[in-house]
Each structure stands twice: as C-alpha cells, then as structure tokens.
Amino acid sequence: MMTEGDMYIPTYEDMLDAHKRIEPYIRRTPVRVSDYLNELTGAQLFFKCENFQEPGAFKVRGAANAVFGLNEDQAKKGVATHSSGNHASCLSYAAMRRGIPCNVVMPRTAPQAKKDTVRRYGGNITECDPSTSSREATFAQVQAATGGDFVHPYNDPRVIAGQGTCAKEFMEQTDGMDMVVAPIGGGGMISGTCLTLSTLAPQTQVIAAEPEQADDAYRSFKAGHIIADDAPKTIADGLLVPLKERTWHFVSTYVSEIYTASDQEIIDAMKLTWKHLRIVMEPSSAVPLAVILKNPDAFRGKRVGLIITGGNVDLDKLPWLNAA
Amino acid sequence: MMTEGDMYIPTYEDMLDAHKRIEPYIRRTPVRVSDYLNELTGAQLFFKCENFQEPGAFKVRGAANAVFGLNEDQAKKGVATHSSGNHASCLSYAAMRRGIPCNVVMPRTAPQAKKDTVRRYGGNITECDPSTSSREATFAQVQAATGGDFVHPYNDPRVIAGQGTCAKEFMEQTDGMDMVVAPIGGGGMISGTCLTLSTLAPQTQVIAAEPEQADDAYRSFKAGHIIADDAPKTIADGLLVPLKERTWHFVSTYVSEIYTASDQEIIDAMKLTWKHLRIVMEPSSAVPLAVILKNPDAFRGKRVGLIITGGNVDLDKLPWLNAA
Numbered sequence: 018m019m020t021e022g023d024m025y026i027p028t029y030e031d032m033l034d035a036h037k038r039i040e041p042y043i044r045r046t047p048v049r050v051s052d053y054l055n056e057l058t059g060a061q062l063f064f065k066c067e068n069f070q071e072p073g074a075f076k077v078r079g080a081a082n083a084v085f086g087l088n089e090d091q092a093k094k095g096v097a098t099h100s101s102g103n104h105a106s107c108l109s110y111a112a113m114r115r116g117i118p119c120n121v122v123m124p125r126t127a128p129q130a131k132k133d134t135v136r137r138y139g140g141n142i143t144e145c146d147p148s149t150s151s152r153e154a155t156f157a158q159v160q161a162a163t164g165g166d167f168v169h170p171y172n173d174p175r176v177i178a179g180q181g182t183c184a185k186e187f188m189e190q191t192d193g194m195d196m197v198v199a200p201i202g203g204g205g206m207i208s209g210t211c212l213t214l215s216t217l218a219p220q221t222q223v224i225a226a227e228p229e230q231a232d233d234a235y236r237s238f239k240a241g242h243i244i245a246d247d248a249p250k251t252i253a254d255g256l257l258v259p260l261k262e263r264t265w266h267f268v269s270t271y272v273s274e275i276y277t278a279s280d281q282e283i284i285d286a287m288k289l290t291w292k293h294l295r296i297v298m299e300p301s302s303a304v305p306l307a308v309i310l311k312n313p314d315a316f317r318g319k320r321v322g323l324i325i326t327g328g329n330v331d332l333d334k335l336p337w338l339n340a341a
Numbered sequence: 342m343m344t345e346g347d348m349y350i351p352t353y354e355d356m357l358d359a360h361k362r363i364e365p366y367i368r369r370t371p372v373r374v375s376d377y378l379n380e381l382t383g384a385q386l387f388f389k390c391e392n393f394q395e396p397g398a399f400k401v402r403g404a405a406n407a408v409f410g411l412n413e414d415q416a417k418k419g420v421a422t423h424s425s426g427n428h429a430s431c432l433s434y435a436a437m438r439r440g441i442p443c444n445v446v447m448p449r450t451a452p453q454a455k456k457d458t459v460r461r462y463g464g465n466i467t468e469c470d471p472s473t474s475s476r477e478a479t480f481a482q483v484q485a486a487t488g489g490d491f492v493h494p495y496n497d498p499r500v501i502a503g504q505g506t507c508a509k510e511f512m513e514q515t516d517g518m519d520m521v522v523a524p525i526g527g528g529g530m531i532s533g534t535c536l537t538l539s540t541l542a543p544q545t546q547v548i549a550a551e552p553e554q555a556d557d558a559y560r561s562f563k564a565g566h567i568i569a570d571d572a573p574k575t576i577a578d579g580l581l582v583p584l585k586e587r588t589w590h591f592v593s594t595y596v597s598e599i600y601t602a603s604d605q606e607i608i609d610a611m612k613l614t615w616k617h618l619r620i621v622m623e624p625s626s627a628v629p630l631a632v633i634l635k636n637p638d639a640f641r642g643k644r645v646g647l648i649i650t651g652g653n654v655d656l657d658k659l660p661w662l663n664a665a
Contacts, residue, residue: 047371049393051395052395053395068619069373069618069619071375071376071377073619288656291621291656292621292656294393295392295393295397295620295621295622295652296619296620296621297615297616297619297620297621298619328619332612332615332616332659332661333661333662335656335659337656337657338657338662
C-alpha cells in the first residue's frame with residue numbers, strides 16, 4: 018500500500034485485481050490502425066477504441082471496479098455521484114449490471130440525451146442548479162437519504178485502478194509502444210495509464226493532450242502545483258474538470274509532457290478520424306491526434322498509442338457542420 | 342471446377358486459395374456487439390466491420406484476389422474497371438499494393454470525393470458521360486490502349502471467391518450463427534457468403550437485405566429469373582446495380598430469403614448503428630439492421646450475423662440531417 022499523507026494511492030496490484038473483477042462487465046476493446054493516418058503523421062499509430070465499451074466510454078472500467086468491489090451491505094445502499102457526463106452513465110450501467118441503486122446529481126441544464134442514458138441504465142437523477150454550491154448541497158442530501166457510496170469521477174483509487182486496466186490490455190494487444198497519448202481533464206485515464214505503464218513498461222512515455230481552452234493541467238504541470246479554472250469552455254466537453262490530489266500525484270510524477278490543441282484543431286482531428294478510422298468518437302477523444310498533428314517532430318518515427326476515450330456524440334449536432 | 346455452360350463458378354477451394362493470397366493485404370476486421378441492439382431486436386447480433394478495411398469496404402477482398410492472382414506478364418499491363426463506387430477505390434488500392442497500373446472509367450458526374458480516393462491510391466481515371474453507352478465505349482478504348490485485365494465489380498469468379506473470405510473469418514470469430522444477413526446490390530458479397538457457408542456451415546441461412554427502391558434482386562428471386570432495373574434511386578447508393586449470371590447462380594441456389602426496407606427505415610437503422618455501435622458506415626450497410634427491425638419475428642431468439650459492408654460516407658451530408 019502506497020500513501021501520501023492520508024491519501025491512498027492505488028498500486029499496480031490494485032489494477033491487476035481490478036482487471037479480474039471487471040472483466041465480465043467490460044469489453045476488451047479492439048485496437049485500430051490506419052495506413053492513411055500513419056503516412057500523414059510519419060508515426061505508427063495505434064488507436065485503443067474505448068468508445069466501443071457498451072456505455073460508450075472507458076469510464077465503465079473505473080465505475081465497474083468501484084461497484085463490484087463493494088461488500089454486500091454497502092451494495093444494498095448502492096452508489097452515488099455527481100456528473101453530467103460519461104461517468105454518470107457508466108456508473109449507472111455498472112450498478113445496473115450488479116442490480117444495485119445508483120443515484121446521480123445532475124444540473125437541470127444537462128443535455129436531455131445524457132439524462133435519457135442514465136435513466137435507460139436505471140440511474141435515479143436528482144436535478145440541481147448549475148452551480149457548485151447547489152450541486153454540493155443537493156449531493157449531500159441525496160447521499161444522506163440513500164447512504165450510497167460516493168464514487169468520484171476520477172479522484173478515487175478504485176476508479177484510477179480501473180482506468181489502468183485499459184493500458185494493460187493496450188500493451189498486450191501491441192508489441193510495445195514508445196509513447197501513449199491520452200486526453201486529460203480530471204486526469205483519471207492519464208493516472209490509470211501512468212499507474213500501469215510505470216510498472217509494466219516504464220520505458221513507454223505517457224503524454225497528456227489537453228484543449229487549449231481548458232489548459233489547467235498544462236499550466237499545473239508547468240507550475241508544479243494544481244491550478245483549477247473556474248468555468249473553461251471548449252468543444253471537448255469531457256475535459257472541463259480540474260486535477261485533484263490523486264491524479265496530480267500521477268501527473269506530476271510520471272507524465273512526460275502535456276501538449277495542447279485549439280478547438281478547431283480538435284474538430285479537424287475528430288473529422289479525420291471519423292473519415293479514416295470510421296469510428297464515432299467524441300471531441301475529447303480527438304485531442305491526442307490533434308496534438309500529434311500539431312507537433313509532428315515529437316512523434317515521427319515512433320510507435321504511438323492513442324486512447325479513444327469515448328463515443329457519445331449528438332449525431333444531430335456535429336461540430337464541423339455548425340460552422341456552415 | 343464447377344461450371345454452368347461456359348460460366349466458371351468459383352469453388353470453396355478457390356475461396357481458401359483467395360484467403361491465403363490476400364491475407365497480407367486485408368484486415369481481419371473485428372466483430373462488434375451491442376447489448377442495446379440485442380435488447381431492441383430480441384436477437385443476438387454480430388456485426389462484421391468490413392468498413393474497417395483500409396479503403397473502407399469489403400470489396401478490397403475480391404479486388405486483391407484478382408490483382409494478386411495475375412501472372413507477371415498480365416500484371417505489367419495492370420487492371421481496369423468501370424465503377425463509381427467502392428470497387429474503383431478498392432481495386433486502385435490493391436493495384437497500388439502490388440505496384441501495377443489501375444485504370445478506372447468513371448462518369449464525370451461521380452462525386453469529387455470518390456475521384457480523389459481513386460487518385461490517392463494511384464488509379465488513373467478516364468471520365469465518361471453518365472450513360473451505359475458512353476461508359477462501355479470509353480471502357481473499350483481504355484482497355485484496348487492499356488491491355489489492363491478487366492476486373493468486374495462482382496460478376497467475376499475471382500471477386501466472388503475473394504468476398505467469400507469474409508464469411509470464413511466471421512464463422513471463425515463467432516461460435517456459429519443461425520443466419521447471416523448482408524446487403525444485396527450486384528450480389529458479390531451475398532454470392533461469396535453463399536459460396537463459403539454452403540460448405541462451411543450449410544445450416545446457417547444466408548439472407549439478403551435490399552432497398553425497397555432498388556428491389557430488383559427481390560423481384561428476381563420471386564420471379565425465378567434476373568430482373569434488371571433501369572435507374573433505381575435510393576439512399577443506399579452502393580446497391581443500385583443488377584444481378585448478373587454468376588451472382589444469380591448463388592442467389593437462386595442458396596439464398597433463403599430477401600427482405601426489403603424503405604429509405605427512411607435504412608436511414609433510421611444507420612443512425613442507430615452510429616449511435617450504439619459507434620461505427621461510421623454507409624447507408625448500404627444499414628439495410629440488414631433495417632430489415633431485422635422490420636421483421637422481428639424472423640430473427641427473434643436467433644444468432645444473427647450482419648455484414649457491415651463499407652464506411653465511405655460524406656461526413657458533410659449525413660442523410661438524417663438533410664430532412665431538417
């Protein structure tokens with residue numbers, strides 16, 4: 018067990034335990050390649066398709082690890098979280114698979130499609146106002162009423178250990194990589210990737226990719242301490258949240274570099290992937306390819322893994338069509 | 342060797358030879374599943390993602406089998422075809438991989454994106470007027486000038502044997518299926534599927550799915566002879582061409598049923614697949630799911646394979662957005 022002060026930091030063994038625990042409930046997602054994108058970048062790219070998880074995002078790994086790790090007493094009371102994104106639907110999905118309650122606090126302004134997905138997986142939604150104070154007050158009420166175990170979207174050792182199972186599969190599915198690039202928001206996927214690769218493949222660099230318009234992780238990385246933005250705005254709406262202590266531990270210890278890309282560069286990379294890999298992925302998932310296209314010298318000639326984090330997109334509102 | 346009159350009909354052994362020949366040049370595409378679509382249909386669905394071939398369509402299988410089966414003398418003169426769709430780009434791709442010329446006759450009205458793809462793979466385009474007489478005259482000139490070997494998009498035993506390799510992989514990747522549903526246009530994929538399954542899994546039914554607005558194969562099947570339409574119009578633009586003798590042989594001998602779906606049903610199924618499988622596929626590839634949703638009793642409780650034939654779509658013109 019590894020701790021920093023009172024903070025439990027998950028270990029490689031926690032990740033191995035997580036993988037055994039969650040394997041029946043997740044997909045071993047395929048790795049896609051594209052000759053076209055390889056020629057375009059001069060690198061050998063491997064795309065790990067976490068958008069192909071049943072609920073459409075890697076977050077089912079951490080969520081399932083938390084849900085299926087609960088003892089029977091706690092399981093009866095279920096789980097609870099606040100999220101308006103993929104964590105809410107993935108936690109609902111995992112809870113449904115175990116047959117336990119899942120309570121989610123969401124801002125009343127969240128997109129209807131996100132609410133529908135949570136409800137389809139049996140999640141109970143309590144709406145709050147779109148402010149931090151309302152969210153925290155509402156969540157405290159819900160948790161007091163239900164006794165649900167709080168599963169934070171990323172600052173939770175069970176969640177980080179779960180996300181780390183993705184990098185383990187990725188290494189098994191390729192003959193090793195020089196670097197793995199993943200998007201960074203709160204840092205859950207990056208932390209899990211660091212957790213796994215720092216033991217399994219310490220020579221493989223972990224690189225984070227962040228939207229320019231929500232570059233708090235980049236600035237934190239350069240400053241050497243967490244900087245949290247108030248209300249960043251970017252097309253990559255899965256990457257708005259700030260780092261927390263546990264994810265900062267991994268980012269500050271293991272990440273080699275953080276690159277940023279503009280919203281237009283993210284949209285261009287997203288469309289390029291849809292066209293040449295023929296997969297549906299979110300703007301957030303396009304940030305890694307966007308930074309590779311923007312910094313070709315850093316990647317040329319390398320074997321580079323990209324984690325496609327999710328595929329939940331409003332097909333009626335594609336970002337490259339909005340400009341028209 | 343099996344013939345009907347002077348017509349050579351490819352055999353199971355031809356398909357096995359084809360698979361050995363083309364394996365270095367094609368992808369063993371993954372099979373995707375969706376709990377959501379299984380619940381929706383009451384069937385267990387398996388989607389074989391041929392849209393993930395490098396040039397985005399199953400047609401690379403037949404094209405590569407023709408190209409890599411040429412002797413050295415013929416290879417120097419290259420290949421030739423007329424097509425405005427995936428066959429043109431897949432044949433160009435295969436020829437590029439062997440380093441031989443590929444000449445394609447295309448109507449001058451073909452979409453610029455299709456022409457760009459052929460040229461990206463090194464194909465030489467000769468434009469013709471958008472009429473059968475102009476196409477045939479132009480093609481005769483091109484072939485006389487180049488001596489290129491004519492590779493028909495589907496009525497060619499090498500092409501049918503190549504397409505049959507998809508069903509072989511599909512059976513290896515699943516624990517058997519009760520039925521396999523594929524779109525039908527000229528009948529190349531359906532014929533290859535019949536060729537393979539009639540030997541490898543004769544208990545597995547082969548079912549064809551066709552657009553209502555281009556239902557010549559359905560009417561041929563019911564009438565017992567080939568009926569060719571003049572100029573059908575449907576959103577499923579990969580399925581406009583009529584059956585020919587070789588594909589009629591397989592359709593009339595082995596196909597269990599042909600179902601049809603309207604353009605709106607095809608668009609709905611396409612959007613559903615993008616949303617829940619998170620793959621980019623063409624309208625033509627959505628016809629199998631459309632007919633399953635339309636005829637649930639025929640598929641409920643069965644293990645059903647669907648062949649996703651291609652993923653080359655104009656991302657700026659998605660059919661569900663055109664109505665708005």
